[in-house]
Each structure stands twice: as C-alpha cells, then as structure tokens.
Amino acid sequence: MAVNRRGEVLEVGEVRTISTDSGDRDVVTVRIRTDDGPVAISLRKKWTKTAEILEPGMELSVTALTEADDGFETTEDSAVVVEPDFLVDVTDIRSWVQCPRLYYLNKIGGLPLEYPVTKGTIVHEVFGDLLRGQALDAAVEKQVEKAGLELGLLGRDRNAVIDEVRQNAAAIDAWLSQGRLDEDGWRSEVTLLSDTYGIKGRCDAIRRGNPVELKTGKNTSRSPRFQDKIQAASYALLLEEQGVSVDTGTLLYTKNAALEEETGDLSPAKDFSIGDGLTKFVLRTRNEIAAMEHDRSVPTGYEGDATCQYCFEQDTCLVVSGRLDQPSKAGSVGDPLPEAERTYFQGQYDAIETERRAIHQEYAKLWKQSAQARADADRALIGLEPAGRTQLPDGRWELRAERPAGAVSKIREGDRVLASDGDPIDGHTELAVVESLGREIVLRADEPLSVRRLDVYPSEFSVDRMLTALHDALLRGPTRRRDLLFERDTPTFSGPTRELIDNNPAQNRAINTALRAEDFALIHGPPGTGKTYTIARLIRALVDRGDRVLLSAFTNRAVDNALSALVDQGFEDAIRMGTESGVRSDMAHLRLDTAGDPNERAEALESAPVVAATTASCGSRVMRSQSFDVVVVDEASQLTEPDTLAAINRGAKFVLVGDHKQLPPVVQSGADLSTSLFQRLIETYPEAAVMLDRQYRMSQRIQAFASREFYDGQLRPATGSVASQTITDLGLDPTRTDVYDGVTLVPVEGTNADHTDTAEAERVAEIATAYLAAGAEPDDLGVIAPFRAQVSTIEPLVPDGVTVDTVDRFQGSSTEILLVSFVASGSLDGPLFEDERRMNVALTRAKKALVLVGDPAALESRDQYARMVDWADRAAE
C-alpha cells in the first residue's frame, strides 16, 4: 500500500546505481525525521535530481511510497516536494525555466510602467469579458477605457490602442466562436492552490477541465514556447490535485492573427499534450526554487542553460550583479555599492522573505486548521447561508450570503477574500471583493458560487512591494539620499523662519524645520498633539511655494484622515489615488478615477499639486512613474523601513511624522522589520526632529503619567480647557459614586485563566453600564483588554455601541471615557506588559476619564506599573 511521509531532512546520501529488471537506475537515500521517528527514503530515477539540491534542515514530503528493505522508496506515482509550505507561484516557475536569475530580477524589480505590460493586462481583461459572453467591440472599448490613466502616462492614443487590442482580441474571438462557450465548460481567472505540491497560481482560463493560457506575443512556430508549456503544465498539476484529469494544455498567442506576410503557423491556439514527464519536470523545477529560497541564496544564472546574449534583461542583470556584487552568468558592470548598503540590502531582503514565509504559513492554515479554528482566530467567517446571486452587466457576479448572528472576523469592506462553498482548498473557491458586510454580505466575483465561507486572503502583494521599494532605494536612489540613509552625512537646513501657526510654538517650529529641510525632517507627535493638523498646514505651505507634494501613510484610513484635515483647512486641490472601496466616502470626490480618456486622466494626475496614496500604492507602476518635491508620511513610526522607502523613493525631500513611543510596525515575522525608519532616523539625527509638546486630547490628570514616563515630562495640555475637562462636560451627574472622573484604579482580585478574567470582565461591564445610566452615550466609551479572549468575554456584557478591543486596534483613536481591563495576575505576562509602548497607547486614549481595572498587588510587582498605580491613587485623591 502506498504511503506518504513528511519531515525534516537529516542526511542526504550519495547517488548509487542499482540494477533492476528494466536496467540500471540511479538512487539516492535520504533520511528524514517524521513524527514517528527517522525514516530512510530512496529517491529513484529523476528524483535523484531533487536529492542533489536537498540539505539537512529542509522539509521534505514524498507521496505514494512503497516499503523497501531499509525504509521506503518512490514509485512511478510519487511526488517529491521540497519545503512544501513554501508556495511557489506559477509565473515564477515560468521565469525560472527561462533563467533562474530572471526569476530573481523580476522579484526584486517589480513590473515597470511599460506599454506591453499595460496592453497585456487589457487583452487579458478582454479575454475574460469574451468568456463571460460580452461582445468584442464593447469589451475592447471598455477595457481600454479602464486603462485610461496608464495609457495616458505612456503617451498612447486611445483609438490606436483600441485598434491594436481589437486585432489581438479578434484572434481570440474567432477561436472562441469555433466552440460553444456554454458547452465547453469555461471558467475564467481561476485561483488554484496545491497544498501537496506547494504551488499556487491564477490560470487565465479552463476549458473542459484543461488549462488555457493567453500570451499577448506572437509565436509562429508550430509548438508553444517551452516556458509557456511549463506554465500551462503547472496549472495542470494544480488541477489534477483537485481530481481533474488533464491531458491537454492550450496556449493562445493573440498576436499571431495580426501578423501578415509571415511564414510559419499563424493560428493563435496551440495545443500540446501534458504527460506525467512534464508535470514531474514542473515539480522538480518548483523544488529548485524552494530549495534556493530555503537559505535565501541568490541565483546566478548558471543553474539554467539560457543564453545571456539573447536576453532582454541582460543590461538590468549586469547592473544588479555589479551593484550588489553578485556572481552572475551574464557578468557585471559598475562598482559595487558600499559594503554597508549591501549588508543592509541583504538584511532587509532576508527579513522581507521571512515575512513572506509568515504569509505562506497563513495559507497553510487554510488546510491545517479546522474551519472553526479559523473562525476563532478571526480569519474566517463560516456557516454562511447563500442568499442569492445576480449576474452584473459586465458578466461578473454579485454573490450574497447571510452571516450567523455574532460572527466576526478581520475581514473588512473592500478586502479581497477567498470565497468558497465551505472548503477553500478542495472545494470551489473564488477570489472575491467584499462590497458590503452587514448581516447580509455582498461580494463581487468572476464566477457564480454558493458562498458558505469567507477566508482572509493571505496576499504577498505587500512583501512584493517592499522588495521593489528596497530595490528602487538602493539601485536607483540618488547618492545624497543614500549618504543620509546610511548615516554617512548629516541633513542640512536653510532658508528663513516664518510664523505659520501662532498659538503653538512647537508646531510652528516643526513646520519651519520641514520647510527649511534640504533633505528631510522628522516631526515627533505624541498622542493628540495635532500631527494631522500640522501636516495639513505644512502641505499648504509647501504648495504655496510651488512644491508638488505626495501625502502617504500605511492604511487607507490614515491617508483619508490626513487628507480630510487638509480639506478641513479649506484646501481641496488634491488627488486621492485608491480603489473605490478603499477610499472613505467623504474623500471620494477627490479620488482619481483611473478610467477615461488617456490624456485627460494623465493630466489630472500630473497637474495635481498634492497626491495622496497608501505606501503600497506608492509602489504601483503608475506611482513609480511620478516624482514629487516633497513626500510627507503620516504614522511613519508604524511603517517598516521598506514601506517608508516605497513612499520616499518618489520624492526629492521627505518629512516623516510619527511617534516611536507608540506601537511599531506590525510584522508577522517579528524580525528586523519592526524598527521603523522614523525611529532609526530620529535616534541618529535628533537635530532633524521637532517634538510637538502640546496635546489637545487629555485632561491634565490623565496626561501626567504618560508625559513623565514616555516624553521626559515635556507633554502638556495645549489649553486650559483641555487641561480641566471633566465628565460633567458630557452632562454626567457628578454626584454619582459609581462613575469616575480623571484617573481611577478600581481594584479587583486578579485571575488569569486562558487570558481571561471573568470577574474583572463583569466589573468592567458594571462600570460601563453605570456610565451610560449616568448619561454617557455608548460612543463616549471604550474598553481596552490585553487579550482577544478577554475582549470576547467583555463584549457581550457591555451595552451595545461600546467599543471593546485590544490596544493595537485602539492606536490612533481616542475616546471620552476609557476602561482598561489588565487581566493582571502573578507573572504579568501578555502583550500589554511586554512592551511599554503598548502601555503608552492604552493610557493615552482617554480624554476625560480613565478607569484602570486590575489587581493592584499583581500590577505593583513591576516598577513601571507600580508607578502607574501610585499615579492613579494620587490622581484619585
């Protein structure tokens, strides 16, 4: 009976030749550590090639083994998979077979704004439309219109593009009309994922169960190009895992039909048969990538047999090899970057790749965890009831489902999610966009589906963008910028100082420092000190002097927040880059619609004095074509260095605004990425920074502790009325004894069982209820708890409308009255106690009343918390 085995490689033997009934065969024996102890597995025939790249420490999975004398051996049906949790993308397998170094260059360089890329996207979209039964001309016009901005930036004429795309698309259309769309069982844009083979990808289309891949180039030879076959064969492998037997792949070369007077085979569709040999080759290639990625090595090009002389990427390859001092088959040009920069590149690269692994682990949870465990971890909505579907005019589908009462998750409106019939791996799954997320969930997807489950989509988009940002900063960035980033020179300032804000000297100093900066400036803004207000005033001053400004932040929420401060100050001459669902409705009027007339769209972007975009979108091919005089980044202390680089790469100067005493960037891998560039620069160049020292949020008593502990006692209330605010300003009855003003410690006896304290939760709920009875509105009140488990315990106990969340979710917001549940017991473990920046955030959200609910004895066991208890006791006096 065939068995599967999986485990860490312990030892890889030498190649041996053994004689069998059918002749001599190569064999390599590999020892792996499985859950049941070490086993020996003999890899036979071509799997010995995979053995050559194996190293101790790698994870190995082998299927369909039979028992042999000393362990197991592979059979004809076996699949040998190196590092199965590392998900290799099909397009990467394709570029690897062209040249392993091309795979690396694509990975770090990203896609540039070039006409063939944009045209390729348009043709693919038209293909999808045709499959959904749309008419050719209408589809071509619509998709060219959609690409308006890119075409405009590329200086392309709309009608000329329509003609060209129509020629390409006509070939597809004619070919499609030979078959019957409904009978051929077409599916377009299919997301596929194999947990057995560690491969994922998105296939252009599937016809009668076979993969169809569209290529916008020409190919006049009879058979498809090898790398194209490999791509289709990769999808075949993925489909086979879903139980479909695939024997044919089709490549559609759309340019063929547009060619005239050429010799050769001009038919656009080229079929080829997919056999076991080809799919095994795909898997061995995939293994080469996974093995190389295991120790983060960089391919040299010698791994493959491509000829550098004919490669379009030869120049790029030479430069990258030269600058990063990498061995390369193509050779190299230019001098290497200074060692510090190369070390930095490698360090950040490794950290980003670690982050990628963490995302792959998120994928793995799709099959390793039960649906319930996914739901409990807020990563899935399960038990949905399909509630109808409607085909939209563009042929796509609107899908509806009801969610069970109380089901919550991290999924938000505008997110891309994996929508499935209940099983995201082996069932029917579509990548869908969440249109609305009420009791009824509305999604948009390419194909119809009865939605029973939604999963967070673990996208690698952000790590890809980080790599590109790193690449752009080091390989394309100006020397002066790098001298500063690598601390070889100091920033300079020049020009006059002006009074721009009259009642707040620190804000005024911050703006002047930023205006006078020849390189960069840093604005350090503790909680409530008017960071966004200052940013808006600064941007107006920059525009007044003729600068073009890019305003950026990590999240859409932060970008909209900063932009709305600008609008509040009467400035509207700005453009918001972002998707319809990503941009807040009150900023939608500033959003640049990328569809339309090319010239007009490009003009709208290029003439805008202020452009606002998330850092990820600063790395898009459109934004990479833009340059700015100054880039202003809000919430910069919550950004990784590469994310910050993505924004500042676009400008000659930059201003970072943040507070490194609050929470750092959220990274899954917890590696080097968790120190922001803001923090590094403020520690290196304190002279480039100004701290805003007047806060507009907290009463005197509330702010006192944070000021002393985290801001050297520098923070103070901006005005007398900020300092003296009390709960009576909210209309609360001050004579009640069950509600508290200022700062109060409410003692409870602490327990901490599985990160919850039920008695404490009940006490918190009692206090919250009393505040409402005293006249507070539910949205005046917030509750912070250190653990998700405690959040879930408190949530059902407090009145509706009161926000209960973890500290991390509260960062950036404020509330009139805040209750903190510490779940403090003996050892003071947990996220709140591990990082004092979290404590700072928790204690600086409240304006008028801060109620600390916890066990004083446990809290006092640590100095900083003892001081907190002392402060609360004194404040209450």
Ligand SMILES: Nc1ncnc2c1ncn2[C@@H]1O[C@H](COP(=O)(O)OP(=O)(O)OP(=O)(O)O)[C@@H](O)[C@H]1O
């Ligand atoms: N110089 C000023 N004069 C008057 N009001 C100000 C000034 N600066 C800021 N404010 C007000 O203080 C409040 C807080 O400002 P803002 O929202 O900009 O703070 P922030 O530092 O961005 O807050 P957070 O810490 O939450 O990010 C706002 O209502 C703002 O209008």
